[in-house]
Amino acid sequence: MSNTNLSEQEQIRRESLSELRKLGIDPYPAAEYKTNVFAQDIHNNFEANAEKYVEVCLAGRIMNRRIMGNASFAELMDSSGRIQIYVRRDDICHGDDKTMYNTVFKRLLDIGDIIGVKGHVFKTQMGEITVHVDEFTILSKSIRPLPIVKEKDGVLFDAVTDPEMRYRQRYVDLIVNPQVRDVFRKRSQIIQSMRELFNSNGYLEVETPILQPIPGGATARPFITHHNALDIPLYLRIANELYLKRLIVGGFEGVYEFAKDFRNEGMDRTHNPEFTVMEIYIAYKDYNWMMNFTEEIVKKASLDLHGTTQVPYDDKIINLNPPFKRISMTDAIKEHTGIDISSMEEDELRKVCDSLNVPNSPEMGKGKLIDQLFGEKCEHHYIQPTFIIDYPTETSPLTKMHRSKAGVTERFELMINGKEIANAYSELNDPVDQMQRFMDQLRLSEKGDDEAMFIDLDFVRALEYGMPPTSGMGIGIDRLTMLLTNQSSIQDVLLFPQMKPEKKATSDPEEKYTEKGVPPEWVDPLKKLGYTTIAKLKEVEKPGKLANDLNGCNKKNKLGLAGLSPETVAGWLA
């Protein structure tokens, strides 16, 4: 009776659940279920070694059923893939009692249920490798129907594509869209590939604070939170750079971290409020060395994942085989605008921006203007991997001045498919210069740039003890994964992308209704008719009509309640 808000199919599945229990079958058994094979193993090896597959046991979710009287085919999906099973009445029911087949298998089991099967592998007349089941065990009953996706010759029918469902109920997406699982396996492989390389070089994987008193190391708006015991504000980190460099000061030769960073900014196809960055810092190296190392990282990840450095993205082929093109930012701007900005000051740059219709604002300094020019006019052209090198000092406050070029720093970004994939420097280790750069940032922030960096005095203190010359690099793991798995939105490489809260229909609790004199058994029918709050109930003008609707609902849903008179209903509304 309390189930009137469930769909017909959900009610039927709940009834199946209690029928199973009445038959003495636990729909959610506690015991370990020992399997000895995965679907993929059977597909790969059955034909060569049929004798090894006479007693198999596997478990998975029922994805499809084809019942033909006393025999049935079904598809079972485990973590490795799908395999067909064949269930024959007289093979699973040895005596006269055919309940396990006629009632349990045919009627009480559903698509979505998780079962274990024991049997032997054979090949059907149609040539499909199949498990002939001798015995099955219900491992978990599903009481919510799955979307039905059918497939023939690799073509999907009725595939679930609604992003709302796919991202919000990722578990459903993973069940019905098998290629989605593959993307996340690849994501893990990419991280594994990088970790292997770093560890084999003797670099140390570390963990640094996510809750930071000063959100340093990058320019971005942070999330802010509060620590009650200390009574201080804390920020969710926007970068871990300053902590990793403290560790280089502390004497580690190379440190790296796969870090979740958090930025309180816009969300779209390439931005999620939390995202993953791998940052690595290595002593006694410079950015030239780091470019070579970055090439090696990207090449290895691609080879480990695809066995090739030619990867498809959209309609393009990206060639990740080093060496990658290297071009300075000023040359890049010259290449795409024909303008040499290398000796220009702020006023001239602003005029150039205006003449090229590049948006700019008064609080932008020289560095920001150059950045803006590059972003608008150049960035999207770099489809094949390209290192953009030597960035303006103003936008690179943690970077060493260039050893020979004035006004620029030893910094590179790796652009692939028109997007920034990696960002690296020869790290600034001069504590006096660092302090000066922080002060410059402070002035920018006073000028109105809300993205200028905070000053981290402890970091400066660390540098005062002496940091070896160091090169550091960060790679956006989400974006690298998008690139290597050919996904066009960041939501497709994050298991649980940030979503707006699910809207929840307001609904008053039962007590609110009973206070008004509504009998408890009539609360659900009322809600089903749309009177989910007392306020809505009060708006009713014709109690007779409501009584009529309720009696109709009673009859339609076979609730078996005594009929209501208009007077009774009018009493609730008083």
Next chain:
RNA sequence: CGGUCCGUAGCUCAGCUGGCAGAGCACCUGACUCUUAAUCAGGGAGUCGAGGGUUCGAUUCCCUCCGGACCGACCA
């Protein structure tokens, strides 16, 4: 934040210039012992995103709101 499009059964989607709410899959009943998008016969399933307006009558037209997608602006 601006422009375009979308929201109908568990899922994928039709529904014309306003007139009884539709299909396929899924579900239920029945048939069928090698099927495979199984098939065949029958059945029931809906707050047509929410609220308001116009109308004798709104899923359809208008307004507001909510949610989503794509394209722009901002950020990694």
